[in-house]
Amino acid sequence: MTRRVAAIDCGTNSIRLLVTDVGDGVADELVREMRIVRLGQGVDATGRLDPRAIERTLEATREYAEIIVSLGAERIRFCATSAARDASNAEEFATAVEAILGVRPEILTGAEEARASFIGATGGLGPEGALVVDIGGGSTELVVGRSGAVEWSTSLDVGAVRMTERFLMSDPPTADQVATCRDYVAEVVGDAAAGVAPVATLVGVAGTITTIAAHVLNLPAYDRTLVHGARLPIDDVRAACSSLVEMTVEQRRGLPFMHPGRADVIGGGALVLDAVVTALPLTTSELLVSEHDILDGIALS
Template identity: 60%
Template sequence: MPEHPARVAVIDCGTNSIRLLISDIADGSKTDLLREMRIVRLGQDVDRTHHLAEEAIERAVQATREFAAMIEMFEATQVRFCATSAVRDADNAAVFEDAIEGILGVRPIVLAGLDEARASFLGATRDLEVERTLVIDIGGGSTEIVVGTGEDVEWSVSLDIGSVRLTERFLTSDPASVAEVIACMNHVDSVLAPIVSQIDPVASFVGVAGTVTTVAAHSLALPSYDSATIHGARMSIGDVRAACLSLVQMSVADRRALPFMHPGRADVIGAGALILDRLAELLPLATDTLVVSEHDILDGIAWDMVST
């Protein structure tokens, strides 16, 4: 008899965005029913204050109310809410967690950096051929780098470099000045320097999350954001880096005018693109291709919900 599908709902609340995935999972396959995203900038000023701003909490809470209605409509039987970098760093995280629990009836799980990395890896590689792969997940507050084969994680790290964090810290002009860009690049390089020596060269390189997918859309000059075109796209490292540097040099208004750009990413994509550029330059890659995946931490958490 076929296994009765489990209908799961996963919410991932990061530094910049909050996202919902509702899926049916059975017999080792996953059917996605709904993906939604809101830009709420929960990590507004957290790098400086270590405190979640009241207005940022309210934006995330309002989005969660909307997601709760969708979860109820789809009659999901299992619900998990995961929070990452911004909530990890905040001294008033409990206020946010209480508010979310009041809406959903489940307490948020604040993922440690390495748990976040593992979930991103599992989500990104589940549908790929089993080969040793390096996955990068560039978020608003942190970046995860994971190496593994199949579902087996060999090595992982979570670094406090993200698009929101570095925009607030370094790229304060519009457009960013040359001096700001150089300072940001030097900082990213200094964070990556002790990391890259720990990784043996890999021949499969996968990137997930909004920075990578937006850079891909820019490189492909898409007339609108097209998930079907972006997911699984194989892009030369040279083209990726050219698109990164193009975005860094733009003003926020020019980025916002790009037809594929989510308006909530326009002010921070420059820092995210710089992180991607430095990763592509410094990581020990035995390939000149980046594979772009729209399957990420949400998918990894969904799989984990039915395996635990």
């Protein structure tokens, strides 16, 4: 028996919708949408969601509500992550979302976010055991598991938006800004990775990593069918990260695969990914990229 469900992942940088029919697994995907709304704009500095960011996110939610109704989804799950976790006025935002969708948003803990990312990522690719890395706008989740079960996870407060706003203020960022950010992220990720067993399969998910994958692949336009399942040499991944950090925002926007709403923060995310592949005890020389992630995990739940 299948059930039509709508899953919404509301992160620090983007809000995404998946409407799909779910049975034993995600099947017959009907709609997958993304809007860059930057809900987490300034949260790292102020501890509050900006009213303009809230309105951008609510406008996207209204669009999604129309799609959900038109497709006849039986169940809706709206999950918010890092930005909402950190904001003192998250309750105000949640009330506004509930008025639009009729369901109360869930603010996922770091552990819940990690589990959803792992289930979504490994459900599509099916590795026996893997470490999944999910770099978001505000946080990064590292998850180890096998056969759909999470064995270990951690959520780190380093993400593309948070690191850009905190460290990379110039365009392009100065060498000192990059070095300071790199050192900070290396310390945070290094501490987390210290207790991780050797990693034979490394799976990367979410927009920062899929965009870097498109850069490694030198795609003439973003194509999720080419990104999904790509196996990228770690050395090529690190070179792509360095390349993106050194570019101006305008140069990044000129890349044919770059979403314009990601161009100003991809440098911060690239430094996080570089730190992850450097710090983890890898026994593989590849990063396996998945287009399935926390959004798919929310739908399966």
